[in-house]
Amino acid sequence: MEITAQMVKELRERSGAGMMECKKALTQNNGDMDASIEWLRKQGLAKADKKADRVAAEGRIVLAQDAGKGVLVEINSETDFVAKDANFLGFADNVAKAALGVADVEALKSAAYASGGTVEEARAAVIAKVGENVQIRRMVRIDSANTVAGYLHGGRIGVLVELKGGSADLARGLAMHIAAMNPPHIAEKDVPAEFIAKEKEIELAKMSEKDKSKPVEILEKIISGKINKIINDVTLVGQPYVLDTNETVGNVLKKEGAEVIAFHRLVVGEGIEKVVEDYAAEVMKQAGLA
Template sequence: MQITAAQVKELRERTGAGMMECKKTLTETGGDLEAAIEAMRKSGMAKADKKADRVAAEGRVEIASEGSNAVIVEINCETDFVGNDDNFRAFAANCAQVALGSAVDSVEELMAETVDGQTLEEQRTQLVAKVGENVQVRRFQRMNVDGVFGAYQHGARIGVLVGLNGGDEALAKDVAMHIAASQPVCVDESQVPSEMLDKERAIFKAQAEESGKPENIIEKMIEGRIRKYLAEITLVGQPFVKDPDQTVGKLLEASGASVAGFIRFEVGEGIEKKTENFAEEVMAQARGA
């Protein structure tokens, strides 16, 4: 019997289980949705049903590398307490190692990979049941380096991979550490997205026009602010964190090196976190009563 995408979607919404597990269980139950839900509840896979839509913005970043190949993975949970749990840490490390050793391109494909007779999705579901929180593998990215490779982790929350043309491992690690601290958008001016630059230029122009100065002076003010902005967001333009008297660009130049590329992950970046006010919650309940 052919299992449709709509069936898989409905089962996933009702149980919170992964796509591959939903399809597998529907196949085993001949497409019977209620039987599939019951089977998943019995196996513990549906214990994530109440947790799947909860915000998971904590967790950890894991890095795995071998030779010139490396991967960085972000795995999320709901609290930093679970983020430091040994079971969660082991699952995160396992995900990184599997991603490093596979050729998958998406999180969905990664979760379908099998380790010790279980898919990563099955391991994730069991972990949810054990720790009592929503757990999600959010993203991963690989780096293949022909030159010098550097990695840096700031605790469990920030991870950086960087590849250099020239230089050595010590320099690569220093640059990775700088990227972790200073959050550059890209390597140099040539990589700055045009829409980002246009947006900043429009803001600077509006601010400069309020000064009432002549047009030629305004243009100089805008260009000066653009140069300062580019120095702030580009890796080579930023003051080096370990020696602010020189830029990262000058540091690289002194070693005859350049940056081939970098990846920076920070736990929870871009995830909208729910903020709760306990006093307001109590007042709302009192008013409702």
């Protein structure tokens, strides 16, 4: 019986196994979908299906660099225990290397894996080994003729920086700063106008009636001073540099004739809603005591 691409796709969706495993299962079972699923389960390759709806909010950020290329990938597991497992760590490192050659997560899934097959097939295999849902959630990359530096903090925070001018040491120092201080923007020009307008409104509302009665030009100076401080807090160049808190990042860049063109910062699990189980409350409820 001819095994079509549509059959392989359907089996992949139903089982969660890799494309090559699905094709082999269908070939072994003459195209019978149910028998192929059973065959995959016996091989331990259909476990991913049962775990696909579990929340995977732990994991690691992994980094790979090559000349002017840098990439960060977030790979999630259900527990921190599995995030430290050798199978998971080996998979994560290989995925980072594969990510250097692709543009996004979808392309990464079909990229070649170091030991053979695709990244998606390797993901299904690692799920079978560790017994948890494993997801490649997102990736960011920089490909530039400028200096590109990466920094990982404990495998949970990752930063990429593109620096024009300056040095590799400065770029790495800035990556460490961004990991620690998490600036939302590079410079004042990147701060949305609506954010500044809202902050002005808030600062004005906080002022006393006595201050509000001052001449308009003085009032404007007071408000501008407060807004400038807020802008410094939310911009990379305005923050005190973590490696030399006597200087702002902007001053350090100026001294070295450098400019930050772009940066990315990823944190494991950010934006994922975690389900917190209160087992004590649940037991009390079941026992009619709550």
